[in-house]
Amino acid sequence: MEFNKGDIILSEVIELKGVTKKFGKLVAVNNVSLSIRKGEFFGLLGPNGSGKTTTIKILTGQIKPNSGHVKVLGVDVLRNPVGVREVVGIIPEQETPPSFLTAEEYLHLVCKIRVLKDIGEKCDYWFKFLEFEDSRNVLCKDLSRGTRQKLMFAQAFIHSPNIAFIDEPLINLDPVIQKKVKDYLLDYVKKGNTIFFSTHILEVAQELCTKVGIIHNGRIIYEGPVKKNVSLEKIFLEKVGKDNHV
Amino acid sequence: MFELLKSMIKEEWRIHTTIFGGVMFALFPLLIATYSFLGCLFYPLFLTILPVKQLILIVHYLFVFFGLSIGGFGLLGREFMNRRFGQASLLAYSSRTLPVSEKFIFLNFFIKDVLYYFALWILPFIIGFAFAIPVLNISFIYALTALISVTLSFLLGLSFMFLISTLYAHIGKIILLLGLLLIIGLAIIIDYNVSVLEILPSFSFVMSPSITPLITSIIIILALCSVSLFYLKVDYPTEQRFYNNAFKMKLPFKSPFLLKDFLDLDRSEGGLAKVLFSFLFPLLIVWVILFVFLKFVPIGNFLLIFSIFLGLVSSTIYNWVTEFDTFSSYSFLPIKASTVIKNKIKSYILLNSVSAIIFVIILLWTGSFSYALPALFAAISISAYSLAVTIYLGGLYPNILLYNARILFAYILSIMPILSLACTVSLLWPNYLLLSPLLIPLALGILWLSYKKWDSVEQPNY
Ligand SMILES: Nc1ncnc2c1ncn2[C@@H]1O[C@H](COP(=O)(O)OP(=O)(O)OP(=O)(O)O)[C@@H](O)[C@H]1O
Ligand SMILES: [Mg+2]
Numbered sequence: 001m002e003f004n005k006g007d008i009i010l011s012e013v014i015e016l017k018g019v020t021k022k023f024g025k026l027v028a029v030n031n032v033s034l035s036i037r038k039g040e041f042f043g044l045l046g047p048n049g050s051g052k053t054t055t056i057k058i059l060t061g062q063i064k065p066n067s068g069h070v071k072v073l074g075v076d077v078l079r080n081p082v083g084v085r086e087v088v089g090i091i092p093e094q095e096t097p098p099s100f101l102t103a104e105e106y107l108h109l110v111c112k113i114r115v116l117k118d119i120g121e122k123c124d125y126w127f128k129f130l131e132f133e134d135s136r137n138v139l140c141k142d143l144s145r146g147t148r149q150k151l152m153f154a155q156a157f158i159h160s161p162n163i164a165f166i167d168e169p170l171i172n173l174d175p176v177i178q179k180k181v182k183d184y185l186l187d188y189v190k191k192g193n194t195i196f197f198s199t200h201i202l203e204v205a206q207e208l209c210t211k212v213g214i215i216h217n218g219r220i221i222y223e224g225p226v227k228k229n230v231s232l233e234k235i236f237l238e239k240v241g242k243d244n245h246v
Numbered sequence: 247m248f249e250l251l252k253s254m255i256k257e258e259w260r261i262h263t264t265i266f267g268g269v270m271f272a273l274f275p276l277l278i279a280t281y282s283f284l285g286c287l288f289y290p291l292f293l294t295i296l297p298v299k300q301l302i303l304i305v306h307y308l309f310v311f312f313g314l315s316i317g318g319f320g321l322l323g324r325e326f327m328n329r330r331f332g333q334a335s336l337l338a339y340s341s342r343t344l345p346v347s348e349k350f351i352f353l354n355f356f357i358k359d360v361l362y363y364f365a366l367w368i369l370p371f372i373i374g375f376a377f378a379i380p381v382l383n384i385s386f387i388y389a390l391t392a393l394i395s396v397t398l399s400f401l402l403g404l405s406f407m408f409l410i411s412t413l414y415a416h417i418g419k420i421i422l423l424l425g426l427l428l429i430i431g432l433a434i435i436i437d438y439n440v441s442v443l444e445i446l447p448s449f450s451f452v453m454s455p456s457i458t459p460l461i462t463s464i465i466i467i468l469a470l471c472s473v474s475l476f477y478l479k480v481d482y483p484t485e486q487r488f489y490n491n492a493f494k495m496k497l498p499f500k501s502p503f504l505l506k507d508f509l510d511l512d513r514s515e516g517g518l519a520k521v522l523f524s525f526l527f528p529l530l531i532v533w534v535i536l537f538v539f540l541k542f543v544p545i546g547n548f549l550l551i552f553s554i555f556l557g558l559v560s561s562t563i564y565n566w567v568t569e570f571d572t573f574s575s576y577s578f579l580p581i582k583a584s585t586v587i588k589n590k591i592k593s594y595i596l597l598n599s600v601s602a603i604i605f606v607i608i609l610l611w612t613g614s615f616s617y618a619l620p621a622l623f624a625a626i627s628i629s630a631y632s633l634a635v636t637i638y639l640g641g642l643y644p645n646i647l648l649y650n651a652r653i654l655f656a657y658i659l660s661i662m663p664i665l666s667l668a669c670t671v672s673l674l675w676p677n678y679l680l681l682s683p684l685l686i687p688l689a690l691g692i693l694w695l696s697y698k699k700w701d702s703v704e705q706p707n708y
Binding site: 060062063064082083084085086090092095096097098099100101102104105108109110112113114120136137138139142 | 487488489490491492493494502506509510513514570571572574575576577578579580581582704
């Protein structure tokens with residue numbers, strides 16, 4: 001299916017159908033189906049080791065599932081993994097920028113790989129926005145964790161993608177930057193972009209997400225909209241707790 | 247007291263086994279033992295073409311070189327491990343959280359390296375040799391002497407490199423320049439008088455076993471070690487390093503990856519010079535061996551055989567350009583593993599200008615101009631072929647994957663026949679080396695397969 005701007009408006013931009021991923025005997029993602037619409041702020045919640053990161057890696061063509069279909073913005077991820085990564089932005093969970101480049105050089109490299117124009121201005125914007133201009137010329141391996149996280153945030157959004165996959169992006173950021181980043185993300189979604197967000201910090205999900213899915217032992221055990229007056233924490237504890245006892 | 251050492255060895259073992267899978271890694275020493283056993287069986291064959299004294303000399307220098315390279319690995323290994331596992335995860339870096347001194351930790355670190363690599367490489371080698379003793383028809387006492395003397399040679403190399411790395415920590419890159427001068431100086435002296443090589447005390451020990459050379463070797467080893475330990479500088483990368491954006495420079499090439507490879511090599515410990523060194527050391531050894539060999543058995547042309555080995559050694563430059571990079575920093579970007587590999591090949595070609603210079607020097611030195619073309623063709627074709635094999639087997643992680651017994655075995659199986667064929671041709675019909683570019687289509691085919699292979703597998707997260 002060709003990507004067509006007109007189609008997208010009300011249709012699904014992220015689609016997973018019957019996706020299973022095994023690591024040897026361990027079934028990390030078990031027959032997962034999900035569909036997410038344009039403009040959604042989707043939160044994938046789940047305990048440690050439940051399969052959130054694996055799901056994101058499958059969606060962005062970084063690992064191949066054993067079975068199932070995956071489409072992102074109309075691109076068949078299994079057939080064209082690089083094509084998907086061209087159009088989306090990704091903040092990986094733990095991958096770090098290469099040790100021996102400076103922060104600025106790294107952003108520069110990303111821009112070159114993504115064949116962007118006005119690289120200098122784009123870099124300037126992000127260093128300013130995330131307030132780490134003083135770290136521009138520092139080698140990535142010498143950066144603090146939070147600063148590295150800022151850099152990873154910048155590289156994910158530097159090409160203004162329509163979809164962003166972000167895996168626990170707030171953990172190491174200080175409160176001021178967290179607030180800024182949250183506002184940025186909310187605004188980003190408001191403009192019609194889509195976010196696929198993985199976290200186990202429920203307050204953040206409650207605050208930001210429009211829809212959540214709960215994954216436990218690789219299976220989706222809950223899917224539904226986020227409402228102001230319904231506590232996600234309650235739903236989470238109830239569903240995961242129940243699931244533990246079956 | 248030994249708790250720390252024990253944990254460090256355990257840690258090293260676990261790092262290696264998680265990377266390669268336990269069984270494959272455990273097979274590695276077995277493989278080494280098998281090779282040394284087979285090598286020893288050929289010993290009588292070697293003796294028919296080379297006097298025993300020269301053969302023993304060569305073996306001892308191989309062990310010195312071996313110690314040198316493992317010492318060098320320890321020197322660079324720190325940065326390498328650091329990149330891969332993060333500082334805090336290694337015991338050696340956790341001294342701040344442990345109630346022991348840094349010197350103590352590094353002493354343990356050093357001893358661990360010695361023990362670990364001894365067990366991994368030297369011991370299997372010796373065991374292989376021991377198994378060959380009954381077949382070789384040599385006396386047990388003589389075999390024992392030989393075992394001691396090769397071990398001493400290894401330790402001499404190792405402790406010398408340890409001294410170099412301590413010096414390096416104190417005086418920085420000048421040491422590399424000094425080392426370069428030392429290598430060139432040695433080459434000139436050896437050229438002038440080969441018997442200088444016999445100074446090696448462990449060699450004197452095996453030639454005429456007595457207490458003096460034994461004690462001399464041990465004293466040298468202990469002296470080198472204690473000097474380096476005493477002046478050991480625990481250089482934590484405490485200061486932040488700043489650089490201006492190198493991507494803004496005007497460069498003759500477009501690929502950002504090429505620049506990145508260059509920056510990685512330049513900014514990591516040892517700088518670009520380390521590539522030159524790791525390249526010159528093996529070549530010097532090849533040079534010495536060939537030189538000694540051809541002095542006694544003048545059956546081949548030096549330039550031709552040297553060029554064949556130059557081709558092989560030059561392919562290791564690929565290991566350097568992949569050493570400080572990891573695909574996990576690209577895996578979330580729109581780029582294929584094969585694209586990264588292709589760019590590594592470009593860096594490889596660029597850095598190989600060093601090989602070209604060495605080729606010209608050797609050509610001028612030997613004056614074998616009539617063989618210039620076959621030699622050049624052989625060097626380039628063998629380099630291309632070994633590179634293709636390395637990439638097919640090792641992908642973006644040749645330094646890690648080649649430690650896997652199965653992969654190493656496949657590597658040797660693919661390289662050895664070609665190398666032997668080339669050497670034979672060079673001895674018998676030198677001009678037929680002009681046909682060696684026939685290897686290039688083969689290399690290209692292997693590369694094409696490699697791209698497919700590495701694009702279809704998930705890149706591991708080293
Ligand atoms: N490359 C791998 N090889 C083997 N097992 C893996 C691999 N990657 C993930 N797993 C396993 O798959 C399961 C799901 O892991 P995943 O990283 O997706 O969890 P997660 O939900 O992101 O957890 P966390 O909240 O801790 O980040 C875990 O049991 C993990 O150990
Ligand atoms: Mg995760």
